[in-house]
Amino acid sequence: MLYKSIVKKLAPLVLVSGLALGGFALATSTEDPAQADPGGKSNAKIKNVIFLIGDGMGSQYTSAYRYFQDRPDSPYTEDTAFDDYLIGMQETYSWDEEESVTDSAAAATTMAAGVKTYNGAIGVDVEKERVKTALEIAKEEGKSTGLVSTSHVNHATPASFGTHNESRKNYDEIADDYYDEMIDGEHKVDVLLGGGTDYFEREDRDLAQKFQDDGYSYVTSRDEMMSDNNEQVLGLFAPEGMDKMIDRDEDTPSLEEMTSSALDRLSKEKDGFFLMVEGSQIDWAGHDNDVVAAMSEMEDFEKAFEEAIAYAKKDKHTLVVTTADHSTGGMTMGRDGEYKWDPEPLKAAKRTPDFMASAIADGADAEETLNKYVDLSFTEEEIESVEEAADGETEEIDDAIEKIFDLRSGTGWTTDGHTGEDVNVYGYGPQSDAFSGLHDNHEVGKMIMNTLESGRTQMK
Structure with a gap:
């Protein structure tokens, strides 16, 4: 029995070795560069940027998810969709007078604007002055823009890319900003998908109707989203945050479906697009110390990541960067x-x-x-x-x-709050190797911003 067990474990090594030697010519002669190079790296100019953020997705979550999706009948763990694209890590600390461990608002503002700031800041620096974000740069460059989230869309991460406020808790003001703040007379965000009807269908101000008056579609179910093809859309699928993936009903879209819908709309712009996609509730599961919910949300985020990679492989001029803002819960x-x-x-x-x-x-x-x-x-x-x-x-x-x-x-679990360790960075597409190694999160933000201005990822 011991001999058979050893043979079972060694057999894949022999097979892999044979494939590695015999398959070298196949890899070098393929017509699709993305097949030969899983990272899809090239020096081509970047037209589109897809920035995915797994909120709270520390490395323990990606490790646990690899175990979670592993097939018990194989001797080794299978890779997740993320693993082939791991290129670096980023530091996450904030510039807060009292807290060194970041919150989502400070981290998102830093990645959106390349500027360190205090916990709770939405698109403002430590002096509470507005800072220009990657999304705003994209709009100024004539690109279409989108924010997709499983939290309410005026929550910390999406809000930091599309609005400005001194406090993440001012949810009504942040929702108002999505409508009120303009660039060249146009709303900044073309595609806004997630939760939040309570903040957009208010008695004091019906923002959903105002967006419709300005030509946006307003959808509140999966079927409505899938059947609508307007280039500008407000899609809200829950009063606040959306249900966890494992708890959603058939009327509620997955993160993958929202990402696909956003890409279909944004890709119609000839000058390109910027899309931020947040797997928000990995973090919420961590705060709740709920490992079942955490794995459910990791699966939801992985499928959205795969959708982004598939688009980039087909397009050839799309940069995909994926990371986390921090980790949550101290999961072990x-x-x-x-x-x-x-x-x-x-x-x-x-x-x-x-x-x-x-x-x-x-x-x-x-x-x-x-x-x-x-x-x-x-x-x-x-x-x-x-x-x-x-x-x-x-x-x-x-x-x-x-x-x-x-x-x-x-x-x-060690806490119901955030933890301060470095987080993984994944990349695919032209110049994605610029994100390899260890970067501070403000450096990641600066590279994203520079890419949208010049089509190049180098630091200024």
């Missing part, structure tokens, strides 16, 4: 001294613990709910822990369910 693969992290229990979940906790808080039976939405055989102790929590607040029920998945998988 392994806990309590156990040398094990097992994603299989996470795959058994059909809904997030939040979803199940809400159902139980509304009167559903705890055991029936767990059995309905999780393909696991629960112990009496696990069921009792949820039933006892059901006497309290929804958050207590949520915590009890999350603990089951943490203990079963071996997932640990």
